[in-house]
Amino acid sequence: MAADKAVDSLSEQLAQLPPLDRYPNCYPEINPLTTILHQITGVDTKIIYGALQWTQALAHGDMMLPIPALRVKGKPQELGEQWLEKWPGSPLVEKPVVTGGFMPIFFKPGPLAKALIPLARRLGPEYGKNKANGLKDPSDPPKGQKRIVVEFSSPNIAKPFHAGHLRSTIIGGFLAKLYEGSGWDVKRINYLGDWGKQYGLLSLGFDKYGSDEELEKDPINHLFHVYVKINEDVSAEKQQMEKLQSEGKTEEAQRLKDEGLDEQARRYFKLMTERDQAAIERWQKFRALSITKYKETYKRLNIEFDEYSGESQVPEETMKEVTATLLEKGIAEESDGALIINFAKHVPGKAGKALEKPVVRKKDGTALYLTRDISELLNRAERYQFDKMIYVIASQQDLHVKQFFKIVELMGHKELADRCQHINFGLVLGMSTRRGTVKFLDDILRDVGDFMHDLMRKNEEKYKQVENPHAVADTVGISAVMVQDMTGKRINNYKFDMDTMCSFEGDTGPYLQYAHARLCSITRKAQLSEEEIAGADLSLLTEQHATDLVRVLAQWPDVVQNTLKTLEPTTILTYLFKMTHVLSSSYDHLKIVGSEPGLMRARMALYDTARLVLNNGMRLLGLTPVERM
Numbered sequence: 001m002a003a004d005k006a007v008d009s010l011s012e013q014l015a016q017l018p019p020l021d022r023y024p025n026c027y028p029e030i031n032p033l034t035t036i037l038h039q040i041t042g043v044d045t046k047i048i049y050g051a052l053q054w055t056q057a058l059a060h061g062d063m064m065l066p067i068p069a070l071r072v073k074g075k076p077q078e079l080g081e082q083w084l085e086k087w088p089g090s091p092l093v094e095k096p097v098v099t100g101g102f103m104p105i106f107f108k109p110g111p112l113a114k115a116l117i118p119l120a121r122r123l124g125p126e127y128g129k130n131k132a133n134g135l136k137d138p139s140d141p142p143k144g145q146k147r148i149v150v151e152f153s154s155p156n157i158a159k160p161f162h163a164g165h166l167r168s169t170i171i172g173g174f175l176a177k178l179y180e181g182s183g184w185d186v187k188r189i190n191y192l193g194d195w196g197k198q199y200g201l202l203s204l205g206f207d208k209y210g211s212d213e214e215l216e217k218d219p220i221n222h223l224f225h226v227y228v229k230i231n232e233d234v235s236a237e238k239q240q241m242e243k244l245q246s247e248g249k250t251e252e253a254q255r256l257k258d259e260g261l262d263e264q265a266r267r268y269f270k271l272m273t274e275r276d277q278a279a280i281e282r283w284q285k286f287r288a289l290s291i292t293k294y295k296e297t298y299k300r301l302n303i304e305f306d307e308y309s310g311e312s313q314v315p316e317e318t319m320k321e322v323t324a325t326l327l328e329k330g331i332a333e334e335s336d337g338a339l340i341i342n343f344a345k346h347v348p349g350k351a352g353k354a355l356e357k358p359v360v361r362k363k364d365g366t367a368l369y370l371t372r373d374i375s376e377l378l379n380r381a382e383r384y385q386f387d388k389m390i391y392v393i394a395s396q397q398d399l400h401v402k403q404f405f406k407i408v409e410l411m412g413h414k415e416l417a418d419r420c421q422h423i424n425f426g427l428v429l430g431m432s433t434r435r436g437t438v439k440f441l442d443d444i445l446r447d448v449g450d451f452m453h454d455l456m457r458k459n460e461e462k463y464k465q466v467e468n469p470h471a472v473a474d475t476v477g478i479s480a481v482m483v484q485d486m487t488g489k490r491i492n493n494y495k496f497d498m499d500t501m502c503s504f505e506g507d508t509g510p511y512l513q514y515a516h517a518r519l520c521s522i523t524r525k526a527q528l529s530e531e532e533i534a535g536a537d538l539s540l541l542t543e544q545h546a547t548d549l550v551r552v553l554a555q556w557p558d559v560v561q562n563t564l565k566t567l568e569p570t571t572i573l574t575y576l577f578k579m580t581h582v583l584s585s586s587y588d589h590l591k592i593v594g595s596e597p598g599l600m601r602a603r604m605a606l607y608d609t610a611r612l613v614l615n616n617g618m619r620l621l622g623l624t625p626v627e628r629m
């Protein structure tokens, strides 16, 4: 009886803690586990708190204390045994057994359920989030919020939205949500590829092949169509030129060179950089219409940008200043009329050589991708005053990113460069659509949605119950694409495989959606009121399946916390699959319908917590959980 009271008062205390807002300090002093460990070891609670780890498998405990991490002299096994002799007993924690250098810690299942379920249900969408991570100083009093800029997606206007952009979009969208959930002030930037000679060419192409009507209707595909056409003309001209040269008609070949499309494009682009009104107006229109379309697609992925920046938005002035500084500081040097950086001279050893000798200004004075990135970074530092900036860019551009971070550092902004991080990722292999080879994001999503719809129709009974099957197929299809993308570590390549990703078996998006829809259906069928669930007697959750599920659900905040370190969506996904596996194996053992009312309420409270965690996890990944499918 006394023990029961202790549990109840502990649960009450835990439930009344403010929503984890002091984490990571997280009141180690009143954390029951750190308090006990302090009592038996004499080690400072903060050290204990920092040493405690979560575990991968339930069999290894709920928490794990690596004894050497407490930095006490002695043999770990012996120290552990000595300490445990002083174990005072606890309403929440079982007495541990030391194995090797480790002390696995198991929560007592009953008290854990009583502490966790009401707390998680009270926090709702906030359960697992940790707003204090985004505080400049988590100690008292808080000194403002940290700001992070996440640059991601960054497609190129008039060109296909390829797999690299897809991955950047998915991973970047996720990271932005992760930081937001952790209390950071997040700014999302899309850095469009929208500048350079090719956009002069696009404008010429529009005169020849463009239609204002088509442009308004479908800017992305129309501009792409124009771009392809005019590039065909450029290739034809090139061939013609080679032919003339081989026939010895050098004068004619020269004329073609001086007056041909390539030269016209160069001149037109020059007009753009000089802000010629007509040229700029037209280009603005292409850009604005494309952005409107992009926005629609991003919306389907639950993504909204704070800024559509882009290569065109980097002022020529800043780039001139950058090249001037580079020359002045002896970082850049002339080579054949161009300006290059020979890294070997500035960075010792292999590292310098590996950075190669990039050009920062071409012979004709035009700036490059690299120079723009440097200037844009400096401008963003002013504009956003960020604490951290993340670039989500394919690993194919690793060298480029290393170069521009290093240049910023050499320019005297090491501290700024250190605040920037490149999040890279591998390739998607074999991505093509059923409607041809062009891979715009919209086409991909539509294809997967259609595929999903066909699959759903195979189960006529269920299909009839879905209110808006096309919309559901669309949402589940998007989940399929996203989950496939986030399944492995970012750096791994993966194969785009519609059959695998759309399957309901295996660790897929549709599987997660199905798990969520099933929990929603259980809730609907149970027909219990909020009061009935909140008042459930949780001590009835005694079966192994129930206690295991509670233990897994209790790990969720730690999983999010760990993800802030790995910055890998797979950290979240792996957990969600582990949780849903435990969940699905428990259905047969923890029935709701047909159970007596008390048990029904307790199990419903448990399933509701599972639904909450799954929902929170899916939303963190950028998925939209469906309620029926």
Ligand code: ARG
Binding pocket: 151, 154, 155, 156, 191, 192, 193, 373, 391, 393
């Ligand atoms: N638009 C570029 C591309 O498609 C990606 C831009 C990446 N971001 C950057 N700051 N360089 O390759």
